[in-house]
Amino acid sequence: MTTDVVVVVEPATSSGQTSTASRRAAGRSRGGSWRRLAFGLLGLILTAAVWQLVSYVKGDPVILPSVQRTASTFWEYLSQPYPAVQGKTLWQHALVSGGRILAGWAAGVVIGVAVGGVMASVSFVRHLLDPLIEITRPLPPLAFIPLFIVWFGIGETPKFLLILIGVVPVMIIATVSALDAVPTELVQAGRSLGASPLWALLTVRLRSALPPIITGMRLAMGGAWTSIVAVELIAATSGLGYVINNAGVNLQTPLVLSGILAISVLGIVFDGLLRLLHRFADPTTR
Amino acid sequence: MTLTQGLPVSTAARPAVELIGVKKHFTGRSRRAPKRVALDGFDLTVRPGEFLCLLGPSGCGKSTLLNMLAGFTQPDRGQVLTDGEPVTGPGPDRGVLFQTPMLFPWLTTLDNVLYGPRARHELTAETRRRAVELLETVGLADAHDAFPHELSGGMRHRAAFARVLVNRPRLLLMDEPFGALDAITRVAMQRFLLHLWQREQITIVFVTHDVEEAALLGDRVCVMSGSPGRARAVIEVDLPRPRSIEDTETLEFVQLKRRIREALEDDH
Numbered sequence A: 001m002t003t004d005v006v007v008v009v010e011p012a013t014s015s016g017q018t019s020t021a022s023r024r025a026a027g028r029s030r031g032g033s034w035r036r037l038a039f040g041l042l043g044l045i046l047t048a049a050v051w052q053l054v055s056y057v058k059g060d061p062v063i064l065p066s067v068q069r070t071a072s073t074f075w076e077y078l079s080q081p082y083p084a085v086q087g088k089t090l091w092q093h094a095l096v097s098g099g100r101i102l103a104g105w106a107a108g109v110v111i112g113v114a115v116g117g118v119m120a121s122v123s124f125v126r127h128l129l130d131p132l133i134e135i136t137r138p139l140p141p142l143a144f145i146p147l148f149i150v151w152f153g154i155g156e157t158p159k160f161l162l163i164l165i166g167v168v169p170v171m172i173i174a175t176v177s178a179l180d181a182v183p184t185e186l187v188q189a190g191r192s193l194g195a196s197p198l199w200a201l202l203t204v205r206l207r208s209a210l211p212p213i214i215t216g217m218r219l220a221m222g223g224a225w226t227s228i229v230a231v232e233l234i235a236a237t238s239g240l241g242y243v244i245n246n247a248g249v250n251l252q253t254p255l256v257l258s259g260i261l262a263i264s265v266l267g268i269v270f271d272g273l274l275r276l277l278h279r280f281a282d283p284t285t286r
Numbered sequence B: 001m002t003l004t005q006g007l008p009v010s011t012a013a014r015p016a017v018e019l020i021g022v023k024k025h026f027t028g029r030s031r032r033a034p035k036r037v038a039l040d041g042f043d044l045t046v047r048p049g050e051f052l053c054l055l056g057p058s059g060c061g062k063s064t065l066l067n068m069l070a071g072f073t074q075p076d077r078g079q080v081l082t083d084g085e086p087v088t089g090p091g092p093d094r095g096v097l098f099q100t101p102m103l104f105p106w107l108t109t110l111d112n113v114l115y116g117p118r119a120r121h122e123l124t125a126e127t128r129r130r131a132v133e134l135l136e137t138v139g140l141a142d143a144h145d146a147f148p149h150e151l152s153g154g155m156r157h158r159a160a161f162a163r164v165l166v167n168r169p170r171l172l173l174m175d176e177p178f179g180a181l182d183a184i185t186r187v188a189m190q191r192f193l194l195h196l197w198q199r200e201q202i203t204i205v206f207v208t209h210d211v212e213e214a215a216l217l218g219d220r221v222c223v224m225s226g227s228p229g230r231a232r233a234v235i236e237v238d239l240p241r242p243r244s245i246e247d248t249e250t251l252e253f254v255q256l257k258r259r260i261r262e263a264l265e266d267d268h
């Protein structure tokens, strides 16, 4: 008599334990990462070469300045204020924009996680807010600019709120879906090991949802950076968005490109920090 | 076929588990959908230190029953008692092992084992020592700092064992714990479980689909009938202990399996 062999594919367990195999298959070997780096660099160099070629063919620095002209402008304004009178250096503009984004983003993350947490646990709140979020989500923050100027004037308040309303729905959706994805059995395991309901909520349910919530934070951060130029259209006298707008009006194309470059560098830095946090929170990706 | 009588219960000892007239139904998703009765009038008594196997067709309410014993859900009617006390909620005195190990993927093996003591704010040097000792017992002495995704399927199950045993439960509730394992690992885990049970003298309620597994492990096998779930027959397994996988070849074992299978297939 043989054993009754039950053929069962290893079932999907908690979020962390499933996808490791596929992640490993994606190639994290040393050779692979060097190759990736090399190709990435090649892509950047090719882009710069095409840029250089087009600017050479056009021969008009207002339409497209050369690479070295842009680079030297960027370098110059790192120490030189813009505008020349009562202006700020690129560093300071970056600091201003970064501060605005961090403030709006951080507040948005806190609000989004709190609201999302309540929505995931109390079903009538979810039914109440779901349509609201669905309606507001596709609206670009740009659409609110005139309204916010009427309501809040032209100070920091409307800028803060514009970034905030871009971040909140993203964080709510990320939080709700992250909490929904936590297997009930994982929480039950915690409870039957002696955790109180609150302790299990914090150390199992929320902890288990943390990696996808951090991914939501990354997405929201990206969204905040993409809206910064529009936000700093509102009677701003500083910030990278202001630099880009103002330099554009004055046909200072190298400076426009420098501002764009600064935004992308800052965006990459912030995203890198959040990726680090994600790696810290999810050991399966280490 | 022996019905519920069994060996004389050791004098004054309270039963480890008592289920009296337990009824549980689930309402459908829509209000008009008919109520689904998962369990109706379920009675069962488990002696202290007994290894009881629950066997039945899919959907007969085995997991529902175990969830009530664990305190995750409450019965609509009837009583669920462990050690003579009604179950009011989950607790560390009843260790639960799920079909998948349900380790916390963000904690190392040792921290997984220490989760219970930490959650109860009872983490002492003594518990820590016990956790390390238990990991040795389950053969994970070298895997303290490994994360669950770095362990094999069988190792994860053993880590889950250690995580439950560190709380010194009086009752182990196991819901098809080896269902997802390959045949070889499964045999190893069965041997491990029997060894553990003989050493620690805990009561075990073990849910399985597998007739052979039930006969090999259990003191008694409770065969359930499908929707609504009831205890159809309780079959005494009078094979000598300690048992091993070789015993499955004997005539007594094959006859026992046939009896269980007949009870399972018997229509009313």
Ligand SMILES: Nc1ncnc2c1ncn2[C@@H]1O[C@H](COP(=O)(O)OP(=O)(O)OP(=O)(O)O)[C@@H](O)[C@H]1O
Binding pocket: B026, B027, B036, B037, B038, B056, B057, B058, B059, B060, B061, B062, B063, B064, B065
């Ligand atoms: N949360 C739930 N909501 C609605 N119905 C449920 C729920 N849980 C269980 N049921 C129903 O109760 C019955 C018993 O389910 P249960 O999970 O206890 O079966 P089981 O014996 O464990 O089956 P299996 O061997 O397949 O695991 C089934 O008919 C199932 O559809």
Ligand SMILES: [Mg+2]
Binding pocket: B062, B063, B064, B175
């Ligand atoms: Mg089940």
